[in-house]
Amino acid sequence: MQDQDVAFHLKCARGDVGRYCLLPGDPGRCEMIASKMDEPRFVGQNREFCVWTCRLLGQKVSVCSTGIGGPSAAIAVEELAQLGADTFVRVGTCGGISRDVRGGDVVIATAAVRQEGTSREYAPIEYPAAADFTVTSALVCAAKEQKVKWHTGVVQSKDSFYGQHSPERSPVGYELLNRWDSWKRLGVKASEMEAAAIFTVSAAIGVRAGTVLHVLWNQEYEAAGSDRAAIGDTSLAIEVAIGAIKRLISQDLSA
Numbered sequence: 286m287q288d289q290d291v292a293f294h295l296k297c298a299r300g301d302v303g304r305y306c307l308l309p310g311d312p313g314r315c316e317m318i319a320s321k322m323d324e325p326r327f328v329g330q331n332r333e334f335c336v337w338t339c340r341l342l343g344q345k346v347s348v349c350s351t352g353i354g355g356p357s358a359a360i361a362v363e364e365l366a367q368l369g370a371d372t373f374v375r376v377g378t379c380g381g382i383s384r385d386v387r388g389g390d391v392v393i394a395t396a397a398v399r400q401e402g403t404s405r406e407y408a409p410i411e412y413p414a415a416a417d418f419t420v421t422s423a424l425v426c427a428a429k430e431q432k433v434k435w436h437t438g439v440v441q442s443k444d445s446f447y448g449q450h451s452p453e454r455s456p457v458g459y460e461l462l463n464r465w466d467s468w469k470r471l472g473v474k475a476s477e478m479e480a481a482a483i484f485t486v487s488a489a490i491g492v493r494a495g496t497v498l499h500v501l502w503n504q505e506y507e508a509a510g511s512d513r514a515a516i517g518d519t520s521l522a523i524e525v526a527i528g529a530i531k532r533l534i535s536q537d538l539s540a
Contacts (some may be wrong), residue, residue, distance in 0.1 A: 288426065289449035290370070291362065291366075292364035292368055293331075294334060294361075295360075295361070295364045295365070296329050296331040296334075296335060296367075297328055297333050297336055297364075297368060298368070299368045300368075300444075301328050301329075301347070302328070302338055302347040302349070302368050302369065302370055303338055303339075303345030303346045303347045303369075303411065304344070304345065304349045304358050304369060304370055304371055304372060305341075305344065305345075305346045305372045305374075305375055305533065306337060306349055306370045306372065306374070307346070307347070307348045307349075307350075307374050307526055307527070307528050308349050308361060308373055308374065308375045308376065308479075309348065309351070309376050309377060310335060310352060310377045310478075310479060311348060311350060312334075312335035312350040312352075312407070312454035312480065312521075313405075314350070315335040315336070315337050315348045315349070315350050317471070317523075318348045318376070319337035319338075319339050319348050321523065321527055322341050322527065323339055324340045325337055325339045326339070331359075332351030332352070333350060333351065333357050334349060334350060334352070334357075334360075334361060335348075335350045336349045337349075337468055337511070341530055341534060342535065342538075343529055344538075345473075346534075348430075349361050349365060349372065351375075353478060354444060354479065355402065355403030355478065355479060355481065355530075356402075356403050356482075358375075358403070358482050358486075359406075359482050359483075359486045361489075362492070362494070362500050363490065364481055366492050367500045370492070371492045371493065371497070372467055372492065372493050372494075373420075373492065373493070374420060374424070374463060374494070374495050374526045374530060375479055375480060375483050375494070375495070375496040375498075376470060376496075376519070376522050376523055376525075376526040377479065377496070377498055377499070377519075377522075378499050378500075378501050378522075378531055379392055379440060379475035379476060379477040379499070379501065379520060380476050380477075380500070380501055380503065380504055381500050381502065381504075382441065382465075382468055382469055382473050382474060382475055382476055382503070382505065383436075383438070383469070383472060383473065383474045383475070384438055385436065385454060386500055387503060387506075388501060388502045388503060388516040389422075389433040389434070389499075389516040389518075390435065390436060390500045391428055391433050391436070391473050391498065391499060391500070391525055392440065392475045392497070392500060392521065393421060393424045393428060393436070393437045393451065393454050393496070393497050393525075394416055394421075394437075394439070394440045394474075394494070394495070395415070395416055395436070395437050395438055396414055396416060396439045396440075396484070396495075397414040397439065397441070397477075397481035397496075398440070398441040398442060398468065398473060398481065399442065399485070400441055400443045400444075400481075401413050401443055401481050401482060402444060403451060403481075403482040403486075404481050404482050404484075404485035404486070407488075407489040408488070408489060412485070412488075413486070414442070414480070414481040414482075414484040414485045414488075415484055416480075416484055416494060416496060417493035417494055417495055419493060419533070419536070420493050420529065420533065421437070422497030423495070423528075423530075423532040423533050423536075424495050424525060424529040426437045426532055427524075427525045427526075427527075427528030427529040427531075427532060428468040428525045428528075430528055431521065431524050431525055431528060432507040432518070433521045433525065435525070437475050438474040439471070439472070439473050439474060440473065440477055440480055440481065440496070440498070441468050441473050441475070441476045442477060442478055442480050443476060443478060444478070446478070448461050449461075449476055450466070450504070451457070452465070459476070459510065469505070475498060475500060477496075479496075480496045484496075494529065495529070497522050497526050497529070499516075499518075499519040499521065500514060500516070501515045501517060502515050502516070509530045512537065
């Protein structure tokens with residue numbers, strides 16, 4: 286499959302995508318993200334994968350949705366890399382775990398807890414799912430420039446949305462609740478579903494990846510009796526991601 290002219294799932298060919306890729310989960314966000322860059326062009330859509338290609342600082346940049354979870358995110362990274370991409374920024378949403386993280390904040394992941402299955406197909410469980418330092422540094426610089434409230438740290442990646450939000454319904458709820466308590470005690474910032482797979486796949490195939498997340502809410506506040514109204518505007522995280530890509534392009538051009 287790696288030798289095909291057209292990527293098996295993305296249905297894109299070499300030349301359709303850029304070296305730099307933004308990876309939202311939701312296909313519905315792709316056009317909006319692309320519209321914030323120059324010369325946005327719809328490439329195509331198949332299943333959960335919607336692809337647009339644009340330009341920043343004269344360089345080709347693509348936006349490709351990954352759907353929900355590690356398996357489809359891994360496919361996106363694998364096939365985009367086959368087409369020549371080597372720099373990935375996941376821009377998505379999360380729920381806060383640490384009490385210093387509130388709805389509307391931005392979390393830049395330095396690493397991810399591998400509480401999912403996809404990364405185990407790429408590395409032994411002892412191997413850390415860590416973000417690329419250069420990409421993470423660019424995200425931090427962009428967050429400072431945007432003057433948003435941002436955090437860096439470890440996030441948790443899981444496979445089950447409802448395993449997080451309704452663990453008591455599960456026959457293994459005791460395990461889910463104990464693990465959640467561990468993440469809180471270890472200072473894990475937030476919970477999401479793709480970063481661990483993207484980081485591990487990227488390490489395995491030799492590309493670089495980072496993650497910036499918009500915090501929808503923090504369920505720990507609800508557990509404490511506080512309001513947790515969801516803040517769904519992801520524009521700040523998107524601006525941080527685009528700012529980071531600009532910085533990476535400038536660094537690469539001057540290298």
